[in-house]
Amino acid sequence: MKTQEFHQINETIHEEKMDNGLQVFLLSKPEMVKTYGIFTTDYGSIDQTFTPLGEDKEVTVPEGIAHFLEHKLFEKEDRDVFQDFTKLGASANAFTSFTKTAYLFSATSHVYENVRTLVDFVQDPYFSEQSVEKEKGIISQEIRMYDDQPDWRGFFGTIGSLYHKHPVKIDIAGTVDSIQHITKDDLYTCYETFYHPSNMVLFIAGNFEPEQMMDFIRENQQRKEFPEAPEINRRFPREPVSAFKSEEAIEMAVSTPKAYVGLKEQVDGLSGEEILHNELLSDMLLDHYFSTSGKFYDELYQSGLVDDSFHFETEWEREFGFTILGGDSRKPDAFLKRLKKMLLSIKEEKISAEDFEKMKRKKIGEFMRALNSLEFIANQYTHYHMLGVNLFNVLPEIESLKKEDMEEFIENWIQESQMTTFQVKPKE
Amino acid sequence: MKTAKQYTEEQQGYRLHVLPTNKYKTVSIVVKWKAPLEKETITRRALLPSIMEKATENFPSARKLQGALEDLYGTALSADASKKGENHVITFRMEVVNDRYLKDEDSILKKALHILNDVLFHPKSEGEGFSASVFKREKETLAQRIRSIKDDKMSYANTRLLDHMCEDEAYGVHAQGHLEDLEPLTNEELYSYYKNMLQKDELDVYITGDVSQEEMIPLFNEYFVRHAAEPAPATTVSDMQVEEPREIIEREEMSQGKLHIGFRTHTFFGEEDYYALQVFNGIFGGFPSSKLFMNVREKHSLAYYAASRFESHKGLMFVFSGIDPADYDQAKTIILDQKKAIEDGDFTNEDVEEAKQQIIHQLKETMEHPYGLIEILYHQQLSGRQIEASELFERLEKVSREDVVRIAKKIELDTVYFLTSLEKGDA
Incomplete structure (x- = not known):
């Protein structure tokens, strides 16, 4: 077990890579009542085409299968795993994103039993034809809800019109049609390939003694057998730099139109550190111009082009990156035109040294506030680890940013060809 | 289990609650203004927080105010308005990074309190009104928000259920206000209502983080002064008996139907039966191991979600589920059967114990979050009874099988509401 101390934020991380390849991180917080655990596989909705473990031919699986698998892991031959956690007074959940599937619990008692329940249920799948069929009804209702x-629809519509063929453009849960094709055998294929311990990270944060917890996890893993696993061979289509469409719209029964601008960020060839660096800078930049204190937001708001539903987000991953800005607008065409112009004019804007310090301070405060949450630490530590970066180095990374870094980032940022607009229009 | 240590001080015109803890890297301040829930004032109260957080005397625009907060390491300030039983509560929340984690010398907390004081007591004004431009813009924004409720089908179905169920009760008013009251509202009327609120609302201030009572009291005396309030008359909650359960079907263009069912629990926060109500809800629909989830979702594959929750100060309980429009009768029957099953004692002692453990876990988890803890304490403040966490858990532990059956029978079905897709030929 290795120990790493982060003095400025007063946190200590214990870590160990198990013999079977599983990466474990522990954050012991004896002052907390709660313990939170999250078990994550580096496998999400975009991992559609790959070579299954132990085979040599590539396969493409139905859309939405990672999410389907997430649902089905909770069901065992004789019981539902939710009830195991219930018996231990804990609550459990799971989520699937573009790049990850994660299983988690939160407990205020029976910490070790809950850790064991989490690890054992994820490492012991049971899929049957009957239970796969049953799940199709449930997931169909989940898809219809969205x-x-x-x-x-606006968010995913924007991503869909940014990408030509990259699977980030498909819905995470798939479609009501695509999930009908999923079989028990497909689930096992995906499971065996992507749920190998060497592709997974376990993070436990909260009230426990770290040595004892690590021993507990090690013993648990030593009792199980896994085949040798070479590195997973995933394949993604080559994606052009430009946006798929320059504009797109759908009609829905809404009272107010919704309008978004999407930007396709370039991540090709970036290291984990560079991805983090760019993510921080793009976030700070958007915040500077488009948060409540930002001059562009102020202009859009004062002129009545947007209301306080306006928001933005930026996501940077190994395989793709995008930024989306937008919200409700009663004048969507004028709003989108103005917003695009603003984004393209950022290159001509000047950020003063004072402003840049302000941007850094705000980001530091935001980061410190987030550290109150065990969930934030565990989820983000895992996320950054999978990118090859340490979450607790984010603070020194922000502190070390210089105005010149921002200028360089802006210089190489988006072109108009990497932008798309998307509208949700009220039905006539 | 550590219980929250709370120091409550009657300050001039408000109660100050100090909750020292070393769990967080930040200090959180929550300010709560409370008045009776009324159709006449709700729209004004819905509009006030967004105007107050936009511009003050010292920071006369949203950009300047936000800029000042950002200078304090991105101190977060937010405001909202909500119903708590038949009270209306306007809440301001502020979260400040604790000075000890920063390399700065000046006290950030002090500066943040100064801004908070400005927001609450010195909004930007012009003559006998707020800033005219802020008023105009925020009025438009609220109108927009009211019109958009329809776009979120789950909250729209909730709103419609309450419209029908609480037609003649204060609780039926909409927390975000009503368009017909918003349109004629003038800046001067709103400003005069604001002055009235400063005078008459009951005010509670909470602060939690690595702080001490000794430091906080003088600090608040300096930055947080209010002229003594005239106490408002205590509100009494109306509790209606159900004459005949109603069934209402409404249609919109949508693909999934929203089945929302309203019940009367005749049970209120702070009462003896309240603990049994919590356990009942745990067995019925509060958790993924509850009857609703297990039957509507796992057994019959009818829905992705099927759950229940209750309103503590008004004695209501709601079930909600998203289903295929064709499955309405089946889903309704299954849901109502689950309640009947509990009335008939169709559950195990183990179910009771598990529900208790789930509730205790949930409470402990909520108490560990700064805003969560404050919400629990404020609930108690509203009910007029302060209960130690340990006593809360003891009372839950004492709930028996018979108590759960009794509560199940006490809960009355009031309204079945179904928001569903248009019939063929409607569109």
Whole structure:
């Protein structure tokens, strides 16, 4: 077990790589009542084409299968795993994103039993034809629920018109049609390939003694057998730099139109550190111009082009990166035109040294506030680890940023060809 | 289990609650203004927080105010308005990085309190009104928000259920206000209501983080002064008996139907039965191991979600589920059968114990979050009874099987509401 101390924020991380390849991180917080655990595989909705473990031919699996698998891991031959956690007074959940699937619990008692329950249920799949069929009804309703949400449709619609063929453009849960093709055998294929311990990270944060917890996890892993696993061979289509479409719109029963601008960020050839660096800078930049204190937001708000539903987000991953800005607008065409112009004019804007210090201070405060949350630490530590970066180095990284870094970032930022606009229009 | 240590001081015109803890890297301040829930004032109260957080005397625009907060290491300030039983509560929340984690010398907390004081007591004004431009813009924004409720089908179904169920009760008013009251509202009327609120609302201030009571009291005396309030008359909650359960179906263009069912629990926060109500809800629909989830979702594959929750100060309980429009009758029957099953004692002692452990876990988890803890303490403040966490857990532990059956029978079905897709030929 290795120990790493981060003095400025007063946190200590214990880590160990198990013999089977599983990476474990522990954050012991004896002052907390709660313990939170999250078990994550580096496998999400975009991992559609790959070579299954032990085979040599590449396969492409149905859309939405990673999410389907997430649902099905909770069901065992004789029980539902939610009830195991219930018996231990804990709550459990799971989520699937573009790049990850994660299983988690939160407990205020029976910490070790809950850790064991989490690790054992994820490492012991049971899929049957009957239970796969049953899940199709449940997931169909989940998909329909999202179909009725205009914000969701706007967000995924924007991504869909940014990408030509990269699987980030498909819905994480798939479609009501695509999930009908999923079989028990597909689930096992994906499971065996992507749920190998060497592709997973376990993070436990909260009230426990770290040595004892690490021993507990090590013993648990030593009792199980896994085949040798070479590095996973995943394949993604080559994606052009430009946006797929320059504009797109759908119609829905909404009272107010929704409008978004999407930017396709370039991540090709970037290291983990560079991804983090760019993510921080793009976030600070958007915040500077488009948060409540930003001059562009102020202009859009004062002129009545947007209301306080306006928001932005930026996501940077190994395989893709995008930024989306938008919200409700009663004048969507004028809003999008103005917003695009603003984004393209950022290159001509000047950021003063004073402003840049302000941007850094705000980011530091935001980061420190987030550290109150065990969930934030565990989820983000895992996320950055999978990118090859340490979460607790984010603070020194922000502190070391210089105005010149921002200028260089802006210089190489988006071109108009990497932008798209997307509207959700009220039905006539 | 460590219980929260709370120091409550009656300050001039408000109660100050100091909750020292070393769990957080930040200091959180929550300010709560409370008045009776009324159709006449709700729209004004819905509009006030967004105006107050936009511009003050010292920081006369949203950009300047936000800029000042950002200078304090991105101190977060937010404001909202909500219903708590038949009270209306306007809440301001501020979260400041604790000075000891920063390399700065000046006290950030002090500066942040200064801004908070400005926001609450010195909004930017012009004559006998707020800044005219802020008023105009925020009025438009609120109107927009009211019109957009329809776009979020789950909250729209909730709103419609309450419209029908609490037609003649204060609780039926909309927390975000009503368009017909917003349109004629003038800046002067709102400003005069604000002055009235400063005078009459009950005010509670909470602060939690690595702070001490000795430091906080003088600090608040300096930055947080209010002229003594005239105490408002205590509100009494109306509790209606159900004459005949109603069934209402409404249609919109959508693909999934929203089945929302309202019940009367006749049970309120702070009462003896309240603990049994929590356990009942745990067995019925509060968790993924509850009857609703296990039957509507796992057994019959009808829904992705099927759950229940209750309103503590108004004695209501709601079930909600998203289903295929064709499955309405089946889903409704299954849901109502689950309640009947509990009335008939169709659950195990183990179910009771598990529900208790889930509730205790949930409470402990909430108490560990700064805003969560403050919400729990404020609930108690509203009910007029302060209960130690340990006593709370003891009372939960004492709930018996018979108590759960009794509560199940006490809970009355009031309204079945179904928001569903248009019929063929409607569109």
